[in-house]
Amino acid sequence: MxxxxxxxxxxxxxxxxxxxxxxxxxxxxxxxxxxxxxxxxxxxxxxxxxxxxxxxxxxxxxxxxxxxxxxxxxxxxxxxxxxxxxxxxxxxxxxxxxxxxxxxxxxxxxxxxxxxxxxxxxxxxxxxxxxxxxxxxxxxxxxxxxxxxxxxxxxxxxxxxxxxxxxxxxxxxxxxxxxxxxxATGTAAASPQLALDAWLKPPAYTGKTPLLLTSPAIAERLKQEPEIHVPENSVLSLRISGAEAPKLTFRAPVEGTATAPEVEGFKPQVKTENGLFQADVKLTRPAVVEVTDGTRLLGSWRLSLIPDAAPGVEIIDTPKGDSSGRLIAKWKVTDDYGVTGVTSDIYLADEQDDGVGFTDTGIFEFDPPKLAIQLRRAAPQDETGESRADVAQHPWAGFMVEMTLTARDAAGNTTESAKRTFRLPERAFTRPLARALIEQRRRLILNPEEAGGVAEMLDAIVTYPKGLIERSGTQIAIAAALSRLRSAGSQADVDTVISELWQIAVNIEDGVSADAKADLEAARKALEKALREGAPPERIAELTKKLRQALDRYMESMMKEAQKRLAEGNQKQDGQQQPGKVVTPQDLQKMLDMIDKLSKSGNNEAAEKLLSQLEDILRNLKPGMPQQGQGQGQDSPLGQMLDKLSDLMRKQQKLMDETQRMPQPGMGEEGQQDGQQPGSDGQQGMGSLGDRQQGLGQMLDELMKQFGQNGMQAPQPFGQAGKNMDRAEGSLRDGDREEALREQGEAMSRLREGARGMAEQLMQQSRGQQDSQGRDGQARGDDRDPLGRPLPSRGEEYGPEKGMLPSEQAMERARQILDMLRARAGDLGLPKYERDYIDRLLRGLY
Structure with a gap:
C-alpha cells in the first residue's frame, strides 16, 4: 500500500x-x-x-x-x-x-x-x-x-x-x-573630442617663459631636434579631456627603438574631475615622458635637464680697515640664474703675532663678528660690491682672523669662498689714558683671570688722577668700572666691564665731541635706512634736517676740541704725521644740500652713495687738521678724457635730435616749399648730418687712442659705439632716418655704459692713492681730502670726479624736461614716429 x-x-x-x-x-x-x-x-x-x-x-x-x-x-x-x-x-x-x-x-x-x-x-x-x-x-x-x-x-x-x-x-x-x-529630442550633441595640452613651467627664478609642448612650433622643432632642454626642477603640466583611461609614464632616455624601462622617482599630482585629467610633476632627472589613453599614444617627449649650477663667490683682495676700526671687504658673486643672499663667517686664525694659537682661552668666550652683505639688485647674476662693518669695539679687533663668504641661490645651492686671513681692524687711540684703558681691556679679553691685576691698574689711575684725568665724569666712570670688576662673579660681569672700558676710552679720545658724534651717527644711519627703503620725500626731508642739525653740533664740538688741544699743545701727537686738508662745516653742509636735492629728484641711489662718502669723511675727520696751501691741482688724464667724453655725448645727443626733426621720406609735401623737389633739401640735410656723424666718430677714435697713450685700456662699449656711429653715418647718407635714429640711440647707450666704466676707473684710481694712510686716519698729500682722494680744483662738489654731481640749475632743468617728455608721451595725437622717439628718450633716462 x-x-x-x-x-x-x-x-x-x-x-x-x-x-x-x-x-x-x-x-x-x-x-x-x-x-x-x-x-x-x-x-x-x-x-x-x-x-x-x-x-x-x-x-x-x-x-x-x-x-x-x-x-x-x-x-x-x-x-x-x-x-x-x-x-x-x-x-x-x-x-x-x-x-x-x-x-x-x-x-x-x-x-x-x-x-x-x-x-x-x-x-x-x-x-x-x-x-x-x-x-x-x-x-x-x-x-x-x-x-x-x-x-x-x-x-x-x-x-x-x-x-x-x-x-x-x-x-x-x-x-x-x-x-x-x-x-534626446533635441539636436544630437557631438561626442567629446580628445584634447591634450602639455607645457613645461621652468622655476620662477630662472626668468624663462613656459614652453607649450603641444604647439605646432614645438612639433616642427622636434623634427629637427628630438630632445628638449629645460631647467632643472621645471614642472610638467598636463591637461587631457575626452580620454577614457589617460596615463602618464616616465621612461629612461635610452637610444634605439626598443621599449625603455620605466623610471621611478617622479611623484605626479593627479586630479580627475568631470572628465578632465590634470597632472603636475616636478622634473628631477632626464626622462622620456609618454601620455597614453589605453593603448593609444597621445604624446611623447624626450626631456633633458639643464642643471642649476651652484653660485660662485670670492673675496676680492684681502679685506682692509681704517683707523676708526671699520672693516672693508670687496666681493664678487655669480650665478646662472641669480644669487639670493650672501653671508659671512669670521674665525680666529691659528697664526697670531706671538705664534700659533693663544696661551689663554678668554678670547674664545666671545661670538665672532659679522659682516652684513647686501646685494644692490634682486637676484643678480653677476655683481661686485663692497661691504663695511664697524668692528672696532669687538673683542677680536686687532687679532688675525679668517673670513669666508657663503653664497646661495633660489634653488638652495650654496658655495663657500676661499679663506682670507687678515688682521681685524682696530681703532687707533692717541691719548695716553685712552690707550692705557684699551690695554687693560685687552688683558681682560685674553685672560679674565687677570681681573685682579687690571683692577690694581684702574685703582692706581683713580688714586692718582692728576695729569691723566681731565674731567670728573671720566674719573667716576673708571671708579664704577673698577667697583664692578672687583665684585664680578661671572663672565657676564667681566664682559660688562670690557664694554664700559671701551666706552670710557672712546669718550676720552673724542673729548667733548663724543656725544655729538653719537647723535650724528644715529642720524646718519636713520637717513641711510630711509634712502635704501625708498621712504617718502617728506620723511627723507625730515631726516636730512635732523642730520644737518646733528652735523652742526658735531662740527661745533670739533672746533671746541681743536681749540682745547691747541691750548694744551697736544695738537700733534706724532711728529711723523703728514698734514691733511681742512674740512670746514660749509663743505659738509654743501654735501648735505646735494644729498637733499638728489633725494628730491628721486635719485636715492646717488644720494645714498654721497651719504656713504660723507660717512668716510666724518670717520676720518680729526679736530684741528692743519691748513695747507690752496693751490689749484690739475685734472688727472682720466678726468680730462671724461670731460671730452661728456662733450662727445652732448654733441651726439644734439645730432640725434636734429636727425629726429628731419622730414621722413614718404611724408608727402608737408613742410616743402613751393616748387621744391620732394626730398631734395632733405637729402642734402641728411648728407650734412652724415658729415657731422663722421666727425663724432673720429672724436671717439681719438679718445680711444688717448687711453692707450696713458697706459689704460679703453672701455669695451666704446668699440661697439664706434660701429653704431659708422652705421648711423651710412644710414644718414642713404636718407634712412629711422635706421639712423636706431643706430644713434644704440651709440648713446654704449657711450653711457663706457662713461660709467670710466667713472669706476677714476674712483678706483683715486682710492688707490690712499693706501699710505696713518693710523690716525689723516690722508697724505696737500691736495687730498681726509680719505686721500683728489680734491676738486674748481667748483664745490665732492666725490671721486669733479663735476660728477650736477648743479642745482641743471637738476631743475632736467626735471622740467622729464616732465615735458612724460606729458608728450601720453599725447595720442602725436605721430607714431615722434612717440617712438620720446619713448627711446625715456628708456635712455631710466
Whole structure:
C-alpha cells in the first residue's frame, strides 16, 4: 500500500512538471518576435548610431519600433488568456516523454460507470489500476523545448545577438549616456573630442617663459631636434579631456627603438574631475615622458635637464680697515640664474703675532663678528660690491682672523669662498689714558683671570688722577668700572666691564665731541635706512634736517676740541704725521644740500652713495687738521678724457635730435616749399648730418687712442659705439632716418655704459692713492681730502670726479624736461614716429 502511495505522489509531481514545461514552451514560442524587435532597438541604442540621425527620423524609427512591439505582443495576450495546459495534456506529455503505451498515466483518472455494483468487476478494475501503477516507476516530464528554429527559419535571432554583443563592447561612452543621447529630442550633441595640452613651467627664478609642448612650433622643432632642454626642477603640466583611461609614464632616455624601462622617482599630482585629467610633476632627472589613453599614444617627449649650477663667490683682495676700526671687504658673486643672499663667517686664525694659537682661552668666550652683505639688485647674476662693518669695539679687533663668504641661490645651492686671513681692524687711540684703558681691556679679553691685576691698574689711575684725568665724569666712570670688576662673579660681569672700558676710552679720545658724534651717527644711519627703503620725500626731508642739525653740533664740538688741544699743545701727537686738508662745516653742509636735492629728484641711489662718502669723511675727520696751501691741482688724464667724453655725448645727443626733426621720406609735401623737389633739401640735410656723424666718430677714435697713450685700456662699449656711429653715418647718407635714429640711440647707450666704466676707473684710481694712510686716519698729500682722494680744483662738489654731481640749475632743468617728455608721451595725437622717439628718450633716462 505504501508503494502505491509513493507512486501516486510521483505521478502528480510529474504531471505538474509537465504542465509547467508545456506553459513555458507555449510562452517562449510567442516571445520570438517581441525579443527580435527589442534586440534590434537595443543594438541601435547601444551602438550610438541614433544620436547622429535627424530628430524627425529618430522619432519615426522609435514610433515604428513601438508599433511593431505592440503588434508582436498580440499572440502573447492570447496565450495568457488561454491559461496553462490542462491535466490531460500534461498526462499525455508524460506518457510521450516516458515512452508508455496504452495510456497508463491517463487511465489513472478513469472511473467505472455509475451504477456498477458487481464486486467482481470492481476487483478487476482495481487490479487493472494496480498493474498500470506498477508501469509508472520511471516517469519523465521532459524539459521545455524551444520552437524558435521552426518560427525563425532565417536565423534572424543570431544576427540580433551578434549585433548586441558588438554594441555592448565597442559602443562609445557608458550605457546610460548612450541611452540618454538616443532618447534626446533635441539636436544630437557631438561626442567629446580628445584634447591634450602639455607645457613645461621652468622655476620662477630662472626668468624663462613656459614652453607649450603641444604647439605646432614645438612639433616642427622636434623634427629637427628630438630632445628638449629645460631647467632643472621645471614642472610638467598636463591637461587631457575626452580620454577614457589617460596615463602618464616616465621612461629612461635610452637610444634605439626598443621599449625603455620605466623610471621611478617622479611623484605626479593627479586630479580627475568631470572628465578632465590634470597632472603636475616636478622634473628631477632626464626622462622620456609618454601620455597614453589605453593603448593609444597621445604624446611623447624626450626631456633633458639643464642643471642649476651652484653660485660662485670670492673675496676680492684681502679685506682692509681704517683707523676708526671699520672693516672693508670687496666681493664678487655669480650665478646662472641669480644669487639670493650672501653671508659671512669670521674665525680666529691659528697664526697670531706671538705664534700659533693663544696661551689663554678668554678670547674664545666671545661670538665672532659679522659682516652684513647686501646685494644692490634682486637676484643678480653677476655683481661686485663692497661691504663695511664697524668692528672696532669687538673683542677680536686687532687679532688675525679668517673670513669666508657663503653664497646661495633660489634653488638652495650654496658655495663657500676661499679663506682670507687678515688682521681685524682696530681703532687707533692717541691719548695716553685712552690707550692705557684699551690695554687693560685687552688683558681682560685674553685672560679674565687677570681681573685682579687690571683692577690694581684702574685703582692706581683713580688714586692718582692728576695729569691723566681731565674731567670728573671720566674719573667716576673708571671708579664704577673698577667697583664692578672687583665684585664680578661671572663672565657676564667681566664682559660688562670690557664694554664700559671701551666706552670710557672712546669718550676720552673724542673729548667733548663724543656725544655729538653719537647723535650724528644715529642720524646718519636713520637717513641711510630711509634712502635704501625708498621712504617718502617728506620723511627723507625730515631726516636730512635732523642730520644737518646733528652735523652742526658735531662740527661745533670739533672746533671746541681743536681749540682745547691747541691750548694744551697736544695738537700733534706724532711728529711723523703728514698734514691733511681742512674740512670746514660749509663743505659738509654743501654735501648735505646735494644729498637733499638728489633725494628730491628721486635719485636715492646717488644720494645714498654721497651719504656713504660723507660717512668716510666724518670717520676720518680729526679736530684741528692743519691748513695747507690752496693751490689749484690739475685734472688727472682720466678726468680730462671724461670731460671730452661728456662733450662727445652732448654733441651726439644734439645730432640725434636734429636727425629726429628731419622730414621722413614718404611724408608727402608737408613742410616743402613751393616748387621744391620732394626730398631734395632733405637729402642734402641728411648728407650734412652724415658729415657731422663722421666727425663724432673720429672724436671717439681719438679718445680711444688717448687711453692707450696713458697706459689704460679703453672701455669695451666704446668699440661697439664706434660701429653704431659708422652705421648711423651710412644710414644718414642713404636718407634712412629711422635706421639712423636706431643706430644713434644704440651709440648713446654704449657711450653711457663706457662713461660709467670710466667713472669706476677714476674712483678706483683715486682710492688707490690712499693706501699710505696713518693710523690716525689723516690722508697724505696737500691736495687730498681726509680719505686721500683728489680734491676738486674748481667748483664745490665732492666725490671721486669733479663735476660728477650736477648743479642745482641743471637738476631743475632736467626735471622740467622729464616732465615735458612724460606729458608728450601720453599725447595720442602725436605721430607714431615722434612717440617712438620720446619713448627711446625715456628708456635712455631710466
Amino acid at each position: 505504501a508503494n502505491e502511495t509513493d507512486t501516486g505522489s510521483r505521478l502528480r509531481r510529474k504531471i505538474s512538471q509537465a504542465r509547467l514545461a508545456l506553459g513555458v514552451e507555449r510562452l517562449w514560442s510567442v516571445l520570438l518576435w517581441p525579443a527580435l524587435i527589442l534586440g534590434t532597438a537595443a543594438v541601435a541604442v547601444l551602438s550610438g548610431a541614433l544620436p547622429f540621425l535627424p530628430p524627425w527620423l529618430r522619432a519615426l524609427l522609435l514610433a515604428a519600433g513601438a508599433a511593431a512591439l505592440l503588434w508582436s505582443l498580440v499572440p502573447l495576450g492570447r496565450q495568457l488568456r488561454a491559461g496553462w495546459a490542462s491535466r490531460q495534456e500534461a498526462m499525455r506529455r508524460v506518457e510521450e516523454r516516458s515512452g508508455l503505451a496504452h495510456r497508463p498515466v491517463s487511465a489513472q483518472d478513469d472511473k467505472l460507470p455509475d451504477g456498477v455494483n458487481d464486486s467482481t468487476q470492481k476487483l478487476l478494475w482495481e487490479e487493472h489500476r494496480l498493474r498500470q501503477l506498477r508501469r509508472l516507476d520511471n516517469l519523465k516530464a521532459g524539459l521545455p523545448v524551444s520552437t524558435w528554429r521552426d518560427s525563425d527559419p532565417h536565423a534572424l535571432r543570431l544576427l540580433v545577438i551578434l549585433g548586441l554583443a558588438v554594441a555592448l563592447l565597442l559602443g562609445p561612452g557608458s550605457i546610460r549616456e548612450r541611452l540618454a543621447a538616443s532618447l
